Amino acid sequence: LANDNPASRAYVSTKSKVAKECGFITFDSTLRNFSKEELVKEIEKYNRDPKVDGILLQLPLPQGFAANEFIDRINAEKDVDGLHPYNQGLLMRGEGLLRPCTPLGVMRLIDLALMKEEVSELSRISRANLAGKVVAVIGRSILVGKPVAQLLLEQGATVLQLHSKSPRIEALCSGADIVVAAAGSPGLVKASWVKDGAVVIDVGINRTDKGKLTGDVAYEEVSKKCSAITPVPGGVGPMTVAMLMSNTLLAYKNNAM
Ligand code: NAD
Numbered sequence: 001l002a003n004d005n006p007a008s009r010a011y012v013s014t015k016s017k018v019a020k021e022c023g024f025i026t027f028d029s030t031l032r033n034f035s036k037e038e039l040v041k042e043i044e045k046y047n048r049d050p051k052v053d054g055i056l057l058q059l060p061l062p063q064g065f066a067a068n069e070f071i072d073r074i075n076a077e078k079d080v081d082g083l084h085p086y087n088q089g090l091l092m093r094g095e096g097l098l099r100p101c102t103p104l105g106v107m108r109l110i111d112l113a114l115m116k117e118e119v120s121e122l123s124r125i126s127r128a129n130l131a132g133k134v135v136a137v138i139g140r141s142i143l144v145g146k147p148v149a150q151l152l153l154e155q156g157a158t159v160l161q162l163h164s165k166s167p168r169i170e171a172l173c174s175g176a177d178i179v180v181a182a183a184g185s186p187g188l189v190k191a192s193w194v195k196d197g198a199v200v201i202d203v204g205i206n207r208t209d210k211g212k213l214t215g216d217v218a219y220e221e222v223s224k225k226c227s228a229i230t231p232v233p234g235g236v237g238p239m240t241v242a243m244l245m246s247n248t249l250l251a252y253k254n255n256a257m
Pocket of ligand 1: 102138139140141142143144145162163164165169182183184185188203204205206236237240
């Protein structure tokens with residue numbers, strides 16, 4: 001944890017708690033008033049430590065620190081966030097072990113919505129057949145939008161990658177069988193953006209003036225129209241943490257081989 005952001009502190013605390021529930025040992029580091037060299041040293045300490053299988057650098061970093069510069073220093077085999085360029089490159093090739101957690105969580109939720117299966121087995125491999133399905137992904141960040149699109153393509157989906165410079169977003173979105181909203185814009189997706197019976201996955205986490213968490217989807221009106229929708233909080237967030245644990249277990253098994 002390398003920033004003073006209360007939301008980041010809360011995320012790290014949840015991840016540590018769930019890791020302990022999974023039986024993992026956590027080594028929490030909180031850095032304050034540090035230099036770039038000190039942050040690199042901290043990452044390299046964990047890179048070298050054979051007891052450590054997963055390293056998570058909580059983003060965002062303080063002003064003046066370019067996240068990629070530090071993500072690149074994490075050993076790719078311990079990159080449980082799946083953000084290292086080596087792991088992102090493998091993802092582009094349809095390969096790789098450690099894939100980004102939020103996109104994996106989105107795929108898992110789409111599986112659950114389409115296959116109506118129980119959550120009994122936490123599968124890492126998406127099983128829903130998305131051939132012939134049109135999916136609108138709103139957002140194109142390296143953390144969510146782009147890797148989600150990549151995972152959807154692997155399952156045969158036809159992906160509309162929409163973003164702040166896209167024309168006719170409402171019209172394009174309203175033709176989609178599945179909508180994944182990851183724009184960071186509260187209530188952006190209205191009922192008129194969603195076709196009857198669509199599956200809606202809300203990745204957005206926004207804080208209102210009153211401090212309440214809200215997603216990118218106008219939940220009340222959209223939930224009346226769609227066949228499945230994820231709430232905020234309580235949808236993609238917890239599934240992201242579950243996928244982080246799954247990645248950590250995989251990294252452990254891989255590093256033990
Ligand atoms: P980002 O700011 O890096 O990217 C946002 C993307 O949305 C950009 O590509 C931009 O072009 C697009 N966009 C913004 N406003 C738009 C609009 N009005 N219309 C169309 N496109 C628009 O954000 P990010 O890191 O990708 O995160 C997106 C959201 O998801 C944020 O609210 C973030 O807090 C949330 N998030 C949630 C989780 C989770 O675990 N639930 C994880 C990561 C991010």
